[in-house]
Amino acid sequence: MSFADKIKGYNWDTVKSAILAKTADDVRRALYTDIRTYNDLLALLSPAAEPFIEDMAQQAHRTTLRRFGKIIQMYAPLYVSNKCSNSCLYCGFNRTNKIDRKTLTEKEVMQEAETIYNSGFRHILLVSGEAPKDVPVSYFCRIAQSLKIFFSSISIEIYPMDTEEYKSLIKSGVDGLTVYQETYNRTTYRQVHPAGKKRDYKWRLMTPDRGGIAGFRRINIGALLGLSDWRVEGAFTGLHAIYLMRKYWQSLISISFPRLRPATGGYEPDYPVNDSALAQLICAFRLLLPDAGLVISTREPELLRNNLMPLGITQMSAGSRTSPGGYSLEAHADNQFEISDIRSPEDVARMITSSGYEPVWKDWDKAFLEG
Numbered sequence: 001m002s003f004a005d006k007i008k009g010y011n012w013d014t015v016k017s018a019i020l021a022k023t024a025d026d027v028r029r030a031l032y033t034d035i036r037t038y039n040d041l042l043a044l045l046s047p048a049a050e051p052f053i054e055d056m057a058q059q060a061h062r063t064t065l066r067r068f069g070k071i072i073q074m075y076a077p078l079y080v081s082n083k084c085s086n087s088c089l090y091c092g093f094n095r096t097n098k099i100d101r102k103t104l105t106e107k108e109v110m111q112e113a114e115t116i117y118n119s120g121f122r123h124i125l126l127v128s129g130e131a132p133k134d135v136p137v138s139y140f141c142r143i144a145q146s147l148k149i150f151f152s153s154i155s156i157e158i159y160p161m162d163t164e165e166y167k168s169l170i171k172s173g174v175d176g177l178t179v180y181q182e183t184y185n186r187t188t189y190r191q192v193h194p195a196g197k198k199r200d201y202k203w204r205l206m207t208p209d210r211g212g213i214a215g216f217r218r219i220n221i222g223a224l225l226g227l228s229d230w231r232v233e234g235a236f237t238g239l240h241a242i243y244l245m246r247k248y249w250q251s252l253i254s255i256s257f258p259r260l261r262p263a264t265g266g267y268e269p270d271y272p273v274n275d276s277a278l279a280q281l282i283c284a285f286r287l288l289l290p291d292a293g294l295v296i297s298t299r300e301p302e303l304l305r306n307n308l309m310p311l312g313i314t315q316m317s318a319g320s321r322t323s324p325g326g327y328s329l330e331a332h333a334d335n336q337f338e339i340s341d342i343r344s345p346e347d348v349a350r351m352i353t354s355s356g357y358e359p360v361w362k363d364w365d366k367a368f369l370e371g
C-alpha cells in the first residue's frame, strides 16, 4: 500500500478530535510504556500533555543519549537557484515576487562549496526553487559529481522528481533527499499553492516513496509549521514517518521542524507555533521514534536552538545562507527567508562542545558502500 492510499484512512478532523480527546491518563500511559504506538503520539501531541512537558523532555533526552550518544551532525545548505515556477504564498522565491533571481554556474557552485568546506562542513544540502528548465537533473548530476570529491554526504532539497531521475542523482553521488509536504491538510495545501506543479498534493506526497524506491540513504520529511494546526500536522507527519521507516528500512528517516520565517511577500502564518509547542513536538517525535534523525535549522533563534538540542536533536545547520551565492559571491541574489540564528559554524560548534556534546562534521563516507 502506498502512503497516498494509507492516508485515505485518516480524516483531518477526526484525527484532530482524537488528539483533543486525550486525557492525562492517556499521556501517562504514552510516557511510561515501553513500546509506543501512533495512538501514543496523539496523546503526546495533545493539550493534555502540556503539564507533562518536563517529563517528556527528560525522557526524550535519555532516549536520545541511549540511541545516538552526545553527537550533533553538522550540515550546511547551498542554494544553487532561486528561480521557481510555483507561487507558494509563504515563500520568498514565489514566482510572482519581484526579487533578484539567479542560478549559479557550476563554477559558482564550486566557489560556494569551497567556502562551506573551509568552514569544516562535509555534509552539504543542495537547495533550489522548482525550476527544472533552469536546473535540470543533468545540472544536479554534474555538480554532485564535482562535489562528491570534497563532501562525504550530499543531500538535495529541490523539486520532486521521478524514481529514474532520483536513481541518476544517486549514481552521481547524492545520498540524501529532503522533501517537506508543507501541510498535510489538503484544503490548506490548495490555498497556499495557488499555481504551478506544486499544486499536485499527491505527487508531492509520494515523493519520499519514489526516493525510497530509488534507494536514498537518508530521507528527511516534515511539515512547514504555521500553515495549519501543528498538533494535527505532527500526527500526519508521524504517520508518514512510521510508514516510511517500515517500508524503506534501509533508509535513515529523519524529521525536520521548520517554522515559517519572514520572507518577501509578507505571508503571516494563520497558525503560529510558539516555542513551547515546538519543544512538545520534538519530544513527542523522539519518544515515538527513538531511531529517527531530528533536525533543527537556523530558522530558529540561537538560545532556543541551544535549549532544544538536548531534547532529541541529531542534526543542525550553522552559518546558513539562503540565497544563491550568499556565502562567497559579491553579487548574490535575494534570499528565500530570513534566518534567525546568525552564529558562525565555529560559534555553533563551540556551543555544542561546551554543552558536553560533540559536533560531527562527517559521519559517513561513500567508501563504506564501495568497501
Ligand code: SF4
Binding pocket: 084, 085, 086, 087, 088, 091, 092, 093, 094, 095, 128, 129, 130, 198
Ligand atoms: S517553497 Fe519551493 S516551490 Fe514554493 S515558491 Fe518557494 S522555492 Fe518555489
